[in-house]
Ligand SMILES: O=C(O)CCC(=O)C(=O)O
Protein backbone atom coordinates (compact mmCIF):
# COMPACT_ATOMS: atom_id res chain seq x y z
CA UNK A 146 0.00 0.00 0.00
CA UNK A 147 1.32 3.45 -0.94
CA UNK A 148 0.25 6.32 1.38
CA UNK A 149 -0.11 9.70 -0.37
CA UNK A 150 -1.11 13.23 0.73
CA UNK A 151 -0.53 12.61 4.44
CA UNK A 152 -2.06 9.15 4.26
CA UNK A 153 -5.38 10.56 3.06
CA UNK A 154 -4.99 8.57 -0.15
CA UNK A 155 -4.00 4.92 0.09
CA UNK A 156 -3.18 3.26 -3.19
CA UNK A 157 -2.94 -0.51 -3.47
CA UNK A 158 -1.57 -1.57 -6.84
CA UNK A 159 -2.79 -4.91 -8.17
CA UNK A 160 -5.41 -5.48 -5.49
CA UNK A 161 -6.79 -7.83 -8.13
CA UNK A 162 -4.32 -9.80 -10.24
CA UNK A 163 -4.52 -9.10 -13.98
CA UNK A 164 -6.50 -12.25 -14.86
CA UNK A 165 -9.09 -11.62 -12.13
CA UNK A 166 -9.31 -7.93 -13.03
CA UNK A 167 -9.98 -8.89 -16.67
CA UNK A 168 -12.76 -11.31 -15.62
CA UNK A 169 -14.32 -8.63 -13.45
CA UNK A 170 -14.15 -6.06 -16.25
CA UNK A 171 -15.94 -8.42 -18.64
CA UNK A 172 -18.66 -9.20 -16.08
CA UNK A 173 -19.17 -5.55 -15.14
CA UNK A 174 -19.27 -4.32 -18.74
CA UNK A 175 -21.73 -6.94 -19.92
CA UNK A 176 -24.01 -7.37 -16.92
CA UNK A 177 -24.48 -3.76 -15.80
CA UNK A 178 -27.74 -2.00 -16.79
CA UNK A 179 -26.00 1.27 -17.61
CA UNK A 180 -27.67 4.67 -17.72
CA UNK A 181 -26.76 7.46 -20.10
CA UNK A 182 -27.77 10.50 -18.07
CA UNK A 183 -29.32 13.54 -19.74
CA UNK A 184 -30.06 16.75 -17.90
CA UNK A 185 -30.46 20.42 -18.58
CA UNK A 186 -27.76 22.93 -17.74
CA UNK A 187 -28.88 26.56 -18.13
CA UNK A 188 -31.57 25.43 -20.55
CA UNK A 189 -29.20 23.33 -22.64
CA UNK A 190 -29.51 19.56 -22.87
CA UNK A 191 -26.36 17.79 -21.70
CA UNK A 192 -25.30 14.21 -21.28
CA UNK A 193 -22.82 13.05 -18.64
CA UNK A 194 -19.53 12.07 -20.33
CA UNK A 195 -19.69 8.53 -18.94
CA UNK A 196 -22.34 5.93 -18.19
CA UNK A 197 -23.28 5.41 -14.58
CA UNK A 198 -25.44 3.34 -12.26
CA UNK A 199 -25.97 3.26 -8.51
CA UNK A 200 -26.31 0.24 -6.24
CA UNK A 201 -26.90 -0.33 -2.57
CA UNK A 202 -29.19 0.89 0.14
CA UNK A 203 -29.04 4.65 -0.40
CA UNK A 204 -29.55 7.21 -3.16
CA UNK A 205 -26.63 9.47 -3.95
CA UNK A 206 -26.75 13.14 -4.86
CA UNK A 207 -24.34 13.85 -7.69
CA UNK A 208 -24.23 17.60 -8.36
CA UNK A 209 -27.97 17.84 -7.83
CA UNK A 210 -28.74 14.71 -9.84
CA UNK A 211 -30.29 12.01 -7.68
CA UNK A 212 -30.24 8.36 -8.71
CA UNK A 213 -32.31 5.53 -7.32
CA UNK A 214 -30.04 2.62 -6.46
CA UNK A 215 -30.42 -0.95 -7.67
CA UNK A 216 -30.08 -3.78 -5.12
CA UNK A 217 -26.62 -5.32 -4.59
CA UNK A 218 -25.83 -8.17 -6.93
CA UNK A 219 -23.83 -11.11 -5.52
CA UNK A 220 -20.77 -9.96 -7.51
CA UNK A 221 -20.99 -6.35 -6.30
CA UNK A 222 -21.70 -7.39 -2.69
CA UNK A 223 -18.55 -9.54 -2.85
CA UNK A 224 -16.47 -6.62 -4.10
CA UNK A 225 -18.00 -4.40 -1.41
CA UNK A 226 -16.95 -6.89 1.29
CA UNK A 227 -13.37 -6.89 0.00
CA UNK A 228 -13.32 -3.08 -0.14
CA UNK A 229 -14.74 -2.89 3.40
CA UNK A 230 -12.00 -5.14 4.74
CA UNK A 231 -9.29 -2.96 3.14
CA UNK A 232 -10.83 0.40 4.04
CA UNK A 233 -11.89 -0.77 7.54
CA UNK A 234 -15.39 0.65 7.25
CA UNK A 235 -18.86 -0.39 6.08
CA UNK A 236 -20.27 0.77 2.76
CA UNK A 237 -23.95 1.07 1.86
CA UNK A 238 -23.73 2.69 -1.56
CA UNK A 239 -21.86 2.12 -4.80
CA UNK A 240 -21.50 4.19 -7.95
CA UNK A 241 -20.36 2.27 -11.00
CA UNK A 242 -19.08 4.38 -13.88
CA UNK A 243 -18.13 3.42 -17.39
CA UNK A 244 -15.68 5.61 -19.27
CA UNK A 245 -16.39 4.27 -22.75
CA UNK A 246 -13.10 5.61 -24.09
CA UNK A 247 -10.77 8.55 -23.57
CA UNK A 248 -13.46 11.03 -24.58
CA UNK A 249 -15.24 10.23 -21.29
CA UNK A 250 -14.06 11.54 -17.93
CA UNK A 251 -15.12 13.28 -14.76
CA UNK A 252 -14.34 16.92 -14.11
CA UNK A 253 -12.89 18.47 -10.93
CA UNK A 254 -15.09 17.73 -7.94
CA UNK A 255 -15.03 16.66 -4.30
CA UNK A 256 -17.16 13.82 -3.04
CA UNK A 257 -18.63 16.00 -0.33
CA UNK A 258 -22.41 15.83 -0.78
CA UNK A 259 -24.11 16.09 2.64
CA UNK A 260 -25.02 12.41 2.79
CA UNK A 261 -21.40 11.23 2.94
CA UNK A 262 -20.76 12.78 6.38
CA UNK A 263 -17.84 14.86 7.64
CA UNK A 264 -14.75 12.87 6.66
CA UNK A 265 -15.90 10.24 4.20
CA UNK A 266 -13.97 7.08 3.45
CA UNK A 267 -14.37 6.25 -0.23
CA UNK A 268 -12.95 3.10 -1.81
CA UNK A 269 -12.40 3.04 -5.56
CA UNK A 270 -11.70 -0.01 -7.74
CA UNK A 271 -10.50 0.34 -11.32
CA UNK A 272 -10.83 -2.09 -14.22
CA UNK A 273 -10.00 -1.88 -17.90
CA UNK A 274 -8.05 0.93 -19.50
CA UNK A 275 -5.40 2.79 -17.51
CA UNK A 276 -6.55 6.37 -16.87
CA UNK A 277 -5.03 9.34 -15.13
CA UNK A 278 -6.37 10.45 -11.74
CA UNK A 279 -5.49 14.00 -10.73
CA UNK A 280 -5.80 15.70 -7.35
CA UNK A 281 -5.55 19.43 -6.67
CA UNK A 282 -5.89 21.61 -3.61
CA UNK A 283 -9.17 23.55 -3.57
CA UNK A 284 -8.67 27.04 -4.94
CA UNK A 285 -5.67 25.99 -7.02
CA UNK A 286 -5.59 25.29 -10.72
CA UNK A 287 -2.82 22.76 -11.16
CA UNK A 288 -2.82 19.20 -9.82
CA UNK A 289 -0.61 18.51 -6.81
CA UNK A 290 -0.78 14.76 -7.45
CA UNK A 291 -1.22 12.75 -10.59
CA UNK A 292 -1.50 8.96 -10.68
CA UNK A 293 -2.23 6.34 -13.26
CA UNK A 294 -4.95 3.97 -12.16
CA UNK A 295 -4.52 0.53 -13.66
CA UNK A 296 -6.84 -2.45 -13.91
CA UNK A 297 -7.06 -4.07 -10.49
CA UNK A 298 -5.92 -1.05 -8.45
CA UNK A 299 -7.65 -0.01 -5.22
CA UNK A 300 -7.56 3.61 -4.10
CA UNK A 301 -8.98 4.74 -0.76
CA UNK A 302 -9.66 8.42 -0.01
CA UNK A 303 -10.02 9.29 3.66
CA UNK A 304 -9.67 11.92 6.37
CA UNK A 305 -10.51 15.49 5.38
CA UNK A 306 -9.34 15.07 1.78
CA UNK A 307 -12.77 15.91 0.29
CA UNK A 308 -12.71 19.25 2.19
CA UNK A 309 -9.23 20.27 1.12
CA UNK A 310 -8.90 18.76 -2.37
CA UNK A 311 -10.72 17.98 -5.60
CA UNK A 312 -10.10 15.11 -8.01
CA UNK A 313 -10.58 14.51 -11.70
CA UNK A 314 -10.28 11.85 -14.40
CA UNK A 315 -9.22 13.93 -17.42
CA UNK A 316 -10.15 13.13 -20.97
CA UNK A 317 -7.39 11.30 -22.81
CA UNK A 318 -8.26 11.26 -26.51
CA UNK A 319 -5.68 8.61 -27.31
CA UNK A 320 -7.38 6.02 -25.05
CA UNK A 321 -9.70 3.76 -27.06
CA UNK A 322 -10.55 1.04 -24.52
CA UNK A 323 -13.26 1.24 -21.84
CA UNK A 324 -12.60 1.67 -18.12
CA UNK A 325 -15.00 0.76 -15.30
CA UNK A 326 -14.64 2.40 -11.88
CA UNK A 327 -16.49 1.46 -8.70
CA UNK A 328 -16.68 3.88 -5.77
CA UNK A 329 -18.04 2.56 -2.48
CA UNK A 330 -19.40 5.09 -0.02
CA UNK A 331 -21.19 5.29 3.31
CA UNK A 332 -24.30 7.46 3.15
CA UNK A 333 -26.51 8.57 6.01
CA UNK A 334 -29.18 11.13 6.82
CA UNK A 335 -32.30 12.00 4.86
CA UNK A 336 -32.59 11.01 1.21
CA UNK A 337 -31.35 13.84 -1.04
CA UNK A 338 -33.90 15.83 -3.02
CA UNK A 339 -33.17 16.19 -6.73
CA UNK A 340 -32.21 19.75 -7.71
CA UNK A 341 -31.67 18.89 -11.36
CA UNK A 342 -34.15 16.77 -13.30
CA UNK A 343 -32.67 14.10 -15.52
CA UNK A 344 -33.95 11.79 -18.18
CA UNK A 345 -31.80 8.72 -18.22
CA UNK A 346 -31.68 6.25 -21.03
CA UNK A 347 -31.02 2.56 -20.38
CA UNK A 348 -28.01 1.49 -22.40
CA UNK A 349 -26.00 -1.69 -22.82
CA UNK A 350 -22.34 -2.25 -23.52
CA UNK A 351 -21.10 -2.60 -26.20
CA UNK A 352 -22.78 0.54 -27.48
CA UNK A 353 -24.51 -0.08 -30.78
CA UNK A 354 -24.93 3.49 -31.91
O1 LIG B 1 -13.20 7.07 -11.97
C1 LIG B 1 -12.55 7.41 -10.98
O2 LIG B 1 -11.44 6.95 -10.73
C2 LIG B 1 -13.09 8.45 -10.03
C3 LIG B 1 -14.59 8.55 -10.02
C4 LIG B 1 -15.07 9.63 -9.09
O3 LIG B 1 -14.35 10.51 -8.74
C5 LIG B 1 -16.44 9.60 -8.58
O4 LIG B 1 -17.22 8.72 -8.99
O5 LIG B 1 -16.76 10.43 -7.73
Ligand SMILES: [Fe+2]
Nearest residue numbers: 254255256312
Ligand atom coordinates in the same frame (compact mmCIF):
# COMPACT_ATOMS: atom_id res chain seq x y z
FE1 LIG C 1 -15.16 11.49 -7.02
